[in-house]
Amino acid sequence: MRTRAGHLGLTLDQYEEARTLPCEICLAEATAQLPNVPYGDKDSRTFYGTVCSSCVSALGKFRHSPVLLRRAVDFLTRQR
Known part of the structure; x- marks a missing residue:
């Protein structure tokens, strides 16, 4: 996780927090079993x-x- 966080310019805490936020496209809520994905340009x-x-x-x-x-x-x- 530390490497993924660093690739996106995030601290580990910021990365973990981002995984709990709703999807910005479809608004799907994150769950403990299926966290959302911090997305960006590595x-x-x-x-x-x-x-x-x-x-x-x-x-x-x-x-x-x-x-x-x-x-x-x-x-x-x-x-159409």
Whole structure:
């Protein structure tokens, strides 16, 4: 955990606290059995926020690309 916390520029206490927060995308509550995931950019050591395991998986399927996510939103919201 210490390494993951450090990669995101967080202290271990901040990392542990982030795991208890609700998902910032779908609002899923963290549980003791399934804590949420502190999410960010390891290269720049930037913490973006907390997401659940389902949302972090979805972000990965979109290759963590804002461009692809915007295209997905456009696809889902266009008039049919």
